[in-house]
Amino acid sequence: MPISEDTVGLHPSPAQLRWQQAGVAVFFHFGLNTFAGVEWSDGTLPAASFDxxxxxxxxxxxxxxxxxxxxVVLTAKHHDGFCLWPTATTEYSVASSPWRGGDGDVVRELADACAEAEMGFGVYLSPWDRNATCYPDAAAYDDFYCAQLTELCTGYGDLVEVWFDGAGSAGREYDWARITGIVREHxxxxxxxxxxxxxxxxxGNEDGLASDPVLYVADWTPNDVHTDAVLGFAPRYLPPECDVSLRHGWFWHPFDEPKTVEHLxxxxYRSVGLGANLxxxxxxxxxxxxxxTDLAVLEEYSTELARRFGAPLEARIIRRDAGVWDAxxxxxxxxxxxxxAEALDAGQRVAAxxxxxxxxxxxxxxxxxxxxMHSFTERAVRRLRIETDGIDPVLRSVRAFRTGVAAAPDMPTVAEYRAPEADIIVM
Incomplete structure (x- = not known):
């Protein structure tokens, strides 16, 4: 929703603000699909293939x-229903695989590694389940799904993010009040x-691309997998997350290649640089x-980001008038x-x-x-004047960089940055 008197009173919770300030997270898609060479399997792949x-x-x-x-966020259960932890709800899990002699727990190992490295941890739990025999019975599946979510929310320490994917659930009503209540409680x-x-x-896309303006208040309306009773139609503070895979596919496949450093x-620039999260x-x-191969690209990407933005020049901010500052x-x-950077404690207030x-x-x-983030042809400056339109905005910081890059590429459209289509086949 455009910034107005109706939106400025909506501000981030402490958890939302921490998440926004972090800026970047990593997704790990991993499971039976990795071993079968597919993106979406139908719940019939043998658990024994996970090794x-x-x-x-x-x-x-x-x-x-x-x-x-x-x-990080781990796909603890994708749409095929295979669980990366030894759940009590189904035999379709790592406990039925040869990995670690059936005693393994990917969620545990990653949660422990994150705790050791002081890295935040989150989980993805697909509502759609193509293996669960109870899925056609909405009430029975809600019990099943809530039991899985409770295991994840109570057995692996603090979670930073819980990811609910809407794929495959068109026309399905889940008990979202109960489901999200589990997260809120635990x-x-x-x-x-x-x-x-x-x-x-x-x-709104899987290419990792936001567009200007990036608005943090949305008129959140239920779609065919939401329930009117839970959400209503009121505006709410909902900052966007840009999800994208390093490769074309979400799961690893031997024929796939990572994106180039320039693409990343x-x-x-089009996610973090516009005020969204990546x-x-x-x-x-x-x-x-x-x-x-992926590590090599990440290293080069990280090195270039550090070269460009690792030595910021901080400016002193002086307020001159309502919405006007000298830096x-x-x-x-x-x-x-x-x-x-804008102060967000009282909500998003800069419209332009x-x-x-x-x-x-x-x-x-x-x-x-x-x-x-803005890029432009190199310029020698001592003082900048920053003018904003909005409702009582507060500028939090101004930082400058000399990167040697004359300007970022023209902001691409989603189609321009979309990877070429490739068939995902069983290997």
């Missing part, structure tokens, strides 16, 4: 750290993605490791990127902004939010 003989959750967490993540510090009683919402940088999928391979640097500096250097418009745009 990642070299699985190392510490290596996954190290890869997430390289990618700049503050937390994991009050977690944000809920996009379903039930959410805290964060989907950006473009995604960074959830980058890095799929473990059949050995249970992050592929060396002063200690000395004259040469810069080609500028990052603005422009930055002037010596009366010239250096850069301009719509929302600022938790962070907003």
């Amino acid at each position: 990642p003989t070299a699985l190392d959750a510490r290596q996954w967490v190290a890869a997430a750290r390289i990618a700049g993540a503050q937390h 994991q009050p510090g977690a944000v809920i993605f996009n379903m039930g009683d959410p805290d964060i919402r989907w950006v 940088l473009g995604i960074h 959830l980058l999928n890095v799929p473990p391979n059949r050995d249970g490791l992050i592929d060396r 002063e640097f200690a000395d004259q500096v040469e810069i080609d990127h500028l990052e603005l 902004h422009r930055v002037l250097a010596d009366s010239d418009v250096l850069c301009e745009g719509g929302t600022i939010g938790v962070r907003r």
